[in-house]
Amino acid sequence: QNMLDAEKNITQMYEVEDIEIGATETEVTYAIIDGDKYVATNYMDCTQDADITVAAGAEYTIGWEDINEKNKSMSATLVIKMEGVDWEKMCKYIDDANLPGTGYSNNGAWAFGEFTKKYVPSQTHMRLKALNIGKQNDGSVLLNSLQILNVNTLDENQKDAAYKKCVIEARNVAKFIAENIPGFENAHLAGVADELYVRETRHIVGEEKLIVKDILESNRPKNAVAMASYPLDVQTTSIYDWGYVIANPKQYYIPFGCIVPKGFENLLTASRSASYSSMAAGSARVIPTGMSLAEAAASAAAISSQRGITMQEILNNSSFMKDLQQLITVKGGYIDKASKPIINKNDRNYNMIIEMCEKGILSLGYDNTFKADEMISETDFILLVKTYLKRSFIREELWNTDHINLLDVPDKIVTPNRVKEIIYDITTYNIKDDQTKEDIEGFLNIVVPESTEELTTARVYEILIGFKEYIIREGI
Numbered sequence: 001q002n003m004l005d006a007e008k009n010i011t012q013m014y015e016v017e018d019i020e021i022g023a024t025e026t027e028v029t030y031a032i033i034d035g036d037k038y039v040a041t042n043y044m045d046c047t048q049d050a051d052i053t054v055a056a057g058a059e060y061t062i063g064w065e066d067i068n069e070k071n072k073s074m075s076a077t078l079v080i081k082m083e084g085v086d087w088e089k090m091c092k093y094i095d096d097a098n099l100p101g102t103g104y105s106n107n108g109a110w111a112f113g114e115f116t117k118k119y120v121p122s123q124t125h126m127r128l129k130a131l132n133i134g135k136q137n138d139g140s141v142l143l144n145s146l147q148i149l150n151v152n153t154l155d156e157n158q159k160d161a162a163y164k165k166c167v168i169e170a171r172n173v174a175k176f177i178a179e180n181i182p183g184f185e186n187a188h189l190a191g192v193a194d195e196l197y198v199r200e201t202r203h204i205v206g207e208e209k210l211i212v213k214d215i216l217e218s219n220r221p222k223n224a225v226a227m228a229s230y231p232l233d234v235q236t237t238s239i240y241d242w243g244y245v246i247a248n249p250k251q252y253y254i255p256f257g258c259i260v261p262k263g264f265e266n267l268l269t270a271s272r273s274a275s276y277s278s279m280a281a282g283s284a285r286v287i288p289t290g291m292s293l294a295e296a297a298a299s300a301a302a303i304s305s306q307r308g309i310t311m312q313e314i315l316n317n318s319s320f321m322k323d324l325q326q327l328i329t330v331k332g333g334y335i336d337k338a339s340k341p342i343i344n345k346n347d348r349n350y351n352m353i354i355e356m357c358e359k360g361i362l363s364l365g366y367d368n369t370f371k372a373d374e375m376i377s378e379t380d381f382i383l384l385v386k387t388y389l390k391r392s393f394i395r396e397e398l399w400n401t402d403h404i405n406l407l408d409v410p411d412k413i414v415t416p417n418r419v420k421e422i423i424y425d426i427t428t429y430n431i432k433d434d435q436t437k438e439d440i441e442g443f444l445n446i447v448v449p450e451s452t453e454e455l456t457t458a459r460v461y462e463i464l465i466g467f468k469e470y471i472i473r474e475g476i
Helices: 051-055 087-097 156-180 212-217 287-307 311-316 318-330 350-358 378-391 416-428 434-447 457-474
Strands: 019-023 028-033 036-038 043-045 060-062 076-083 108-111 126-128 131-135 141-148 188-192 202-204 224-228 252-255 267-269
Touching (some): 019 051, 043 287, 212 252, 212 350, 252 287, 267 287, 287 311, 287 318, 350 457, 378 416, 378 457, 416 434, 416 457, 434 457
Parallel strands (some): 043 267
Antiparallel strands (some): 028 036, 076 141, 108 131, 126 141, 131 141, 224 252
């Protein structure tokens, strides 16, 4: 606030009730804020849900629509505050337990999943994850672990109702933590955040899109304006999953085109709703990245205003782009020149790793390891076929599994013969054309020779990718 107050040319407005945006197909022309009209050279939208950008008419997707998963997005969280924690006792337990994926620092800790998984919510669509703990200067802690699911957080009524549910649940959570978590025996609930922490809503369609491949390869584009390094952390999306980590990047770059809405000349979107794929947003959504992008946006606006050029001209002119990067650097921004990939392009499984990660199917975890030799069960294979073909935008008749009762599926490792049977059954069950059925069976007989050997995950992925390419190639 002191920094804002020191800027003579910044007008601050709070508790705004109404914003109206005027725009053409290529530029924002004005903003009316609570009845007062403002006209500017450039407009920067740093709202969580890119509300200004959407009001201007920019394209966007919601949640996981980009991988053909409608009404699916990461959970929201209510952060709760507790006081009276014995930090030293808590840390000693974490040391003594020595469980994977746990740890602590001077002002943070991540642990206790062995306890929180036993929590039984008092309401539907609630979940208590392993505790992410932030220690405040006054000794109190913030817990970012109470999740709520199946909420359209773009709907203010739904979001408000979800918030109220979480406030009620927070009391039960605090009681459970005090009764079960070492170091919290004398702790009590001291408050909750005044709004939900919403991880995902819209994804703007920008001039460029950050995808998982960019993150894994850590290639430095010529128009990089920010860097990031947070794990590709896909949080819980339903009561049937616990979330997962696609990968753990060392560092990667975000190109300028990710904050330039497609076709717009004077509008930048620097928030978690910038132009990222839904899976890439698992990393790029976090606040430090947004802060870096906001600095880049402000620098671009300065150059645009001083030189009388548009954002499109900056994006498409290498000289202007170098000037932008230099200004970011002069202001303290960091754009390293050294790429630090976490995946080897010479790995024989490279292409399948990229594709499966981008579709949110493969988790490399925090250690970035593809367990190629792991086996896969028949039940998991059925779910994999459906999910992979769906997220590849293959027509629904070829992946609909409504006719399969998973309770009837034997609990055993999938073999080549069963792979053929299962793929054939799923993809032809709703197909009436006999020639198409015969063609699919013929292809499967070629790529999956008869055998009773148990198939590894890598081999299963290879078969599925080949089958998908066949379906697309033949127009089935």
